[in-house]
Amino acid sequence: MKNRIRRLGSNGGRSRASDGARPRTLRMVSAGLILREAEGRREVLICQRKADQPMALKWEFPGGKIEPGESAEQALRRELNEELGITAEIGEPVAQVRHNYRNGGAVDLQFFAVRRFEGEIDNRIFQEVRWSEFESLPGYDFLAADIGLVRDLAEGRIALEGGR
Numbered sequence: 001m002k003n004r005i006r007r008l009g010s011n012g013g014r015s016r017a018s019d020g021a022r023p024r025t026l027r028m029v030s031a032g033l034i035l036r037e038a039e040g041r042r043e044v045l046i047c048q049r050k051a052d053q054p055m056a057l058k059w060e061f062p063g064g065k066i067e068p069g070e071s072a073e074q075a076l077r078r079e080l081n082e083e084l085g086i087t088a089e090i091g092e093p094v095a096q097v098r099h100n101y102r103n104g105g106a107v108d109l110q111f112f113a114v115r116r117f118e119g120e121i122d123n124r125i126f127q128e129v130r131w132s133e134f135e136s137l138p139g140y141d142f143l144a145a146d147i148g149l150v151r152d153l154a155e156g157r158i159a160l161e162g163g164r
């Protein structure tokens with residue numbers, strides 16, 4: 001089944017009144033929902049940020065900033081290689097989220113399904129990486145921008161077929 005690209009809840013990139021006129025730089029980011037199916041259970045790979053990073057120890061989906069001249073898919077392939085040592089085949093776009101963080105940073109996140117990759121997952125930058133069933137995702141302390149997506153995945157509002 002094909003999903004439409006969803007523009008998800010979050011705070012929709014709106015500023016709060018208290019933010020005043022401070023200009024925000026919008027970071028364009030792509031992230032991967034790396035999927036696997038194990039004994040009939042669908043799982044997705046989640047990653048925990050390190051203690052010394054901003055938004056320390058929060059969970060997120062692997063990925064990162066789109067560099068000038070890159071497509072979102074190219075950026076994600078590069079990031080997944082740098083962060084996890086895999087060569088990934090980027091699947092369909094699943095969701096797009098705009099979020100303004102309280103510290104003044106704004107992100108535009110594009111999430112893609114990833115069902116196939118070459119190489120073994122090698123944790124190169126995270127505190128921890130872990131496979132999680134969709135239903136268990138809300139139990140992790142995710143970055144604020146991801147919470148709407150996490151809930152939609154857990155509650156089956158976004159149907160994704162599993163991976164290898």
Ligand SMILES: Nc1nc2c([nH]c(=O)n2[C@@H]2O[C@H](COP(=O)(O)OP(=O)(O)OP(=O)(O)O)[C@@H](O)[C@H]2O)c(=O)[nH]1
Nearest residue numbers: 027029031055060061062063064065107109143145146
């Ligand atoms: N990879 C990833 N980034 C996310 C997610 N949700 C979310 O808000 N982000 C934000 O998107 C940005 C990702 O860029 P990045 O990975 O290159 O950035 P970073 O935290 O290393 O920051 P820096 O490079 O500015 O120091 C971060 O600000 C991160 O907080 C997510 O699920 N995955």
